[in-house]
Amino acid sequence: MTVGTTFGVHCAQAGVPIARLQKLLGHATPAMALRYMKHAPEAYFAEDAAKVAASLTGELDREREARAAAARANLRTA
DSSP states (O other): OOHHHHHHHHHHHHTOOHHHHHHHHTOSSHHHHHGGGGGSOHHHHHHHHHHHHHHHHTHHHHHHHHHHHHHHHHHHHO
C-alpha cells in the first residue's frame, strides 16, 4: 500500500466525505476517490441516512438553530 492509499483508507474509515477526500488526494474526479469508500464502515451509511431523514423532517434545521442560539448566549456572557 502506498502512503496515499493508506491515507485514503483512513479518511474513508473516519467518514470524510467523497468531495473532501477527492481534494485531499488531488484526484481529478470523485470516481477516483470512490475506491476508498469500500473501506468505510457500514455504520456511516446508517448515520448518513439518519442525517437525510433529519433534514427532510426539519429536525436538522431546529438542531442547528438551537446550537446557534446557545453560541450567541455564550458570546453575551463571555
